[in-house]
Amino acid sequence: xxxxxxxxxxxxxxxxxxxxxxxxxxxxxxxxxxxxxxxxxxxxxxxxxxxxxxxxxxxxxxxxxxxxxxxxxxxxxxxxxxxxxxxxxxxxxxxxxxxxxxxxxxxxxxxxxxxxxxxxxxxxxxxxxxxxxxxxxxxxxxxxxxxxxxxxxxxxxxxxxxxxxxxxxxxxxxxxxxxxxxxxxxxxxxxxxxxxxxxxxxxxxxxxxxxxxxxxxxxxxxxxxxxxxxxxxxxxxxxxxxxxxxxxxxxxxxxxxxxxxxxxxxxxxxxxxxxxxxxxxxxxxxxxxxxxxxxxxxxxxxxxxxxxxxxxxxxxxxxxxxxxxxxxxxxxxxxxxxxxxxxxxxxxxxxxxxxxxxxxxxxxxxxxxxxxxxxxxxxxxxxxxxxxxxxxxxxxxxxxxxxxxxxxxxxxxxxxxxxxxxxxxxxxxxxxxxxxxxxxxxxxxxxxxxxxxxxxxxxxxxxxxxxxxxxxxxxxxxxxxxxxxxxxxxxxxxxxxxxxxxxxxxxxxxxxxxxxxxxxxxxxxxxxxxxxxxxxxxxxxxxxxxxxxxxxxxxxxxxxxxxxxxxxxxxxxxxxxxxxxxxxxxxxxxxxxxxxxxxxxxxxxxxxxxxxxxxxxx
Numbered sequence: 247x248x249x250x251x252x253x254x255x256x257x258x259x260x261x262x263x264x265x266x267x268x269x270x271x272x273x274x275x276x277x278x279x280x281x282x283x284x285x286x287x288x289x290x291x292x293x294x295x296x297x298x299x300x301x302x303x304x305x306x307x308x309x310x311x312x313x314x315x316x317x318x319x320x321x322x323x324x325x326x327x328x329x330x331x332x333x334x335x336x337x338x339x340x341x342x343x344x345x346x347x348x349x350x351x352x353x354x355x356x357x358x359x360x361x362x363x364x365x366x367x368x369x370x371x372x373x374x375x376x377x378x379x380x381x382x383x384x385x386x387x388x389x390x391x392x393x394x395x396x397x398x399x400x401x402x403x404x405x406x407x408x409x410x411x412x413x414x415x416x417x418x419x420x421x422x423x424x425x426x427x428x429x430x431x432x433x434x435x436x437x438x439x440x441x442x443x444x445x446x447x448x449x450x451x452x453x454x455x456x457x458x459x460x461x462x463x464x465x466x467x468x469x470x471x472x473x474x475x476x477x478x479x480x481x482x483x484x485x486x487x488x489x490x491x492x493x494x495x496x497x498x499x500x501x502x503x504x505x506x507x508x509x510x511x512x513x514x515x516x517x518x519x520x521x522x523x524x525x526x527x528x529x530x531x532x533x534x535x536x537x538x539x540x541x542x543x544x545x546x547x548x549x550x551x552x553x554x555x556x557x558x559x560x561x562x563x564x565x566x567x568x569x570x571x572x573x574x575x576x577x578x579x580x581x582x583x584x585x586x587x588x589x590x591x592x593x594x595x596x597x598x599x600x601x602x603x604x605x606x607x608x609x610x611x612x613x614x615x616x617x618x619x620x621x622x623x624x625x626x627x628x629x630x631x632x633x634x635x636x637x638x639x640x641x642x643x644x645x646x647x648x649x650x651x652x653x654x655x656x657x658x659x660x661x662x663x664x665x666x667x668x669x670x671x672x673x674x675x676x677x678x679x680x681x682x683x684x685x686x687x688x689x690x691x692x693x694x695x696x697x698x699x700x701x702x703x704x705x706x707x708x709x710x711x712x713x714x715x716x717x718x719x720x721x722x723x724x725x726x727x728x729x730x731x732x733x734x735x736x737x738x739x740x741x742x743x744x745x746x747x748x749x750x751x752x753x754x755x756x757x758x759x760x761x762x763x764x765x766x767x768x769x770x771x772x773x774x775x776x777x778x779x780x781x782x783x784x785x786x787x788x789x790x791x792x793x794x795x796x797x798x799x800x801x802x803x804x805x806x807x808x809x810x811x812x813x814x815x816x817x818x819x820x821x822x823x824x825x826x827x828x829x830x831x832x833x834x835x836x837x838x839x840x841x842x843x844x845x846x847x848x849x850x851x852x853x854x855x856x857x858x859x860x861x862x863x864x
Contacts, residue, residue: 282340289337344392383569396555401552454481621787765792
């Protein structure tokens, strides 16, 4: 896999049983790249390891006054230099390719999981942790994949050098062959403690990232209640905890690095001391001693990669664990058809049509009509909206009967087909960064143009503002910031509504689509929705009298069941619980106001009864 071939057509199905298993799965999927990197690494390290032998040959040639052998040694040293340069270049190229492709694979898996879970993801995992996994953790995982092939090449080179030294000069080679494994394993007792400190540091860093992400997301609210300093102090404390954990982790790795430098030095002293005695006895030549000495010096370089792989694994293991935890999340009560969501949708059944019916509450939204739904509990409204879209992901959805569109249970359909049939816009829709044209470029029936949708959603003031920010006065080419932060809450809400209207699904579910809009604009938006969606099934969950008054049918839900059905004005008069939700008025307040109006009528106020009717329907 080359970088130019990214993204992957299919990133695969990961093994998410644990962090190490996820890393192993990732390594198996990068096997081709790992073998290439291993081959170039062997060329690089073997060329480095061969230099001491050639230096020894050259030294022996000088001592023997052999010009031919000296020239041969010099030529071989030159070839080894070329091997070092080519091997190092290609090793770096293939290792970085492994890193980038591994990181891209993990990011694709995370993006696919995020799209599958939707809003359920942030109910299971904090938004800050998702950000940490998709940024810093992906980098750590890629680092381990990159370092793995270099470590394998370095380990094989060390083994070959030790074997070669034993064959070349057994008296000194045995000392090196025994000492090198001791060097490699000298830091093993310290690795568990270093790993625990690294895990603790990553945990603290993840919490700090979560806190920062949540603070930024709620910055406007914090400013409104004067809570910036409180959260700033919390982040300062979290940041200091991260710093302290990083210092403790760095101290342990500094000890490991010190041992990695000290132990080869001690081995070198031991070999030189022993070699000098052997040379004085005539058992080794000067060239052989120089060769062994140079080999030990050269082995310091591949031995460094033992420390690197230990650090990479220590940092990537908790990152892989977090990534596996996110990738292991499943929608509640997965159906047998869920596996088809990862496959091609070419064989998916056509989207159904008909009445939208929820057996759990008894809610019926007739096909082709505008139905408004009033819930006494806002959380209940959110859960109902998600359930109406099929494949609900909240925990309480397990065991509930599936919502039906026509005669087809939505939960039995593939997720893509269900989403095509029923589109749900939640209370806090997200606007992705990009141009307005790109925002409205969504899968759609083609029956509704972006201009018609923008007009129905009353976005003329938004278009004017975007036109002023555009270089060529084209609002469709204007750039929207992430989540539309440069716009007001009402403007963001109307653009999201326009995006939903452009899609023109068979059934559209809107959860409080005008909660941030002023009353005058809200009335026009209500008229626009009713006109544009004429003949299409539309469900609006709201408690706004302006929207309710324009609905063809109003359903009131109490305690999770349908309590009343009718027109808005009828329900205001006949259903006290409905009136309390819509008018925010208690029964006592309603009785007092009724008595007051009756008293005014008895005293001769000609407009009293008319005013009462106006107040009731407002």
